[in-house]
Amino acid sequence: MASKRKLPNSSEKLPDAEIDPEILPNPGSEEAVEAGCLCPILDNRHGEGVGDDENGNRLFWYSSDCALHCADSAAAHSDLH
DSSP, X not given: OEXXXXXXXXXXXXXXXXXXXXXXXXXXXXXXHHTTOOSOTTTTGGGTOSOBOTXXXXXXXXXXXXXXXXXXXXXXXXXXX
8 A cells, every 4th residue: 555755855866876875866866766676666656756745745545565766665575475
């Protein structure tokens, strides 16, 4: 199930083999999907996000199965299988 959380915008393109956990590509973006992102692509408007919160931070939908953006949750799910 997807949940709505905020993540700072990341406009930097990262090489496929080097994903810095401090600067992740936006959920649903082409770069994120190439790196293994399982977050909703269309709901996140291909990495553009779903709007901004009251502080101007971009909001995204996340998949709890996404090891790139929800590593702790994805690891917990893999332990259940």
